[in-house]
Amino acid sequence: MNDVALSLQGVGLSYRKLLSPSRSAFNALHDVSFDVLRGETLGIIGKNGAGKSTLMKVIAGIVQPDTGRVVAHVDRVQLLSLQVGFMQELTGRENVILSSLLLGMRRKDVEQKMEQIIAFAELADFIDKPLRVYSSGMRARLGFAISCQADPDLLIIDEAFGVGDMDFRKKSRAVIEQRMKTMRSFVLVSHSESMLMEYCERCVWLDGGTVRAIGKTSDVIRSYAAG
């Protein structure tokens, strides 16, 4: 049994336009290496433009780095993205199926979990109406209920993970906190030092596309605050 869920090895990525006359490139990530362990919640902190969102996309397998490797030892690595692939014209129920299929679930499993999803989203009366009549809060609830069911092995969370009104925010937070106690791994990307202190034992400080520090959250945050 390997303790490492996912490992980044010397990852580098630069943005350059294909066929662009200038060869100038913007280095978004340079030689980034660290491991995400099984069952841990790893924090990532860094200023705007430090390469956090590019890093998230590399971890989630959305883009391939130019140099280095991302080695995943678990099956499903996903960004927590709500309302994936939602279509305005479809009903809530149809969107549940479409979105869940995109998130990697099988059709028959979605059908089985349908009632659970509807109950969690608190949308019993609206589920067969087209999405365009939903309020933004209703959409957010439905989106969260679906991604809860997807349950990947490694989930990357960007900033706050509560959605909807006060009550639903509590409920959604509770689900994620519950998951954090299992062997699933999380990567939490945040500006909020208090949030990282609360959830993460280890933290990575990303600065200018490179890893400035990695280690115990309190230590990393202290040096981050010192600049």
Place this chain on the structure above:
Amino acid sequence: MVFGGCLLMIRQYFELLTYRALAELKRDSSGMYLGMLWWVLEPVLYMLVFYVVFGVGLKKGGGDFALYLLCGLVPWKWIDSTVRTSSGAIIASAGLMRQLYFPKWLLPGYVILANTYKFLIIFFLLVVFLLALGVSPSASWVWLPAVFILNLLFVASLSLVASAFVPLIPDLRYVVSYGMTMLFFMSGIFFSVSELGEPVKSWLLWLPTVLIIDAYRSVLLYDQTPHLSAMLHILFPSLLLFAFGAFCLARLDRYYPRVVG
């Protein structure tokens, strides 16, 4: 183990492909008072325009010119709208692509499948129309599935290539659009290529679209089996283009999210 995993993934993507293609059709007709009736009405009106202009207005062809025109327009409409929509398919999903990974061939795939459903409905109506006008089915009609599969392969190959390259060089979208318009005028939809003079005739007979439309007409209207050489002439370039398009989409699979949007 690896093989089982692959198989599961293919089934998974197949479920997604078919569900999303139906959703695409639903989107087209939602919000309209006439709803799904538009799948039928739209091509019928489109064909009516050509019939009025070329059949009545220009007094071209004989009495069965309407049938001749329809046998060309129905497959052409399938080719044309699929290639045009596919060329923008990856760009249109820029947001989704940055949220999660999925194989990018699915994007032109939805378009191809949705348009194929539509074509099959309209083709069925065309056959009903032919029968109503006294065309009797002949033994040559058994060739229809073969012609359909060749046509599908051709549509898919052009669509994959267009969808793969337009996101890299957005200017190509205009090239695709003008290219399709040119192809429309060169494909013998409202005239017969074989009546043209040389050397234009032999040039145009290289075009797979000319051969596809010709195959439909031979089978449906003239009780002839399509020429084997013509079928192969559609098959090989389509297979090559299909393989090329699929290869490019696979190679650039995790590159598109970096350049699009």
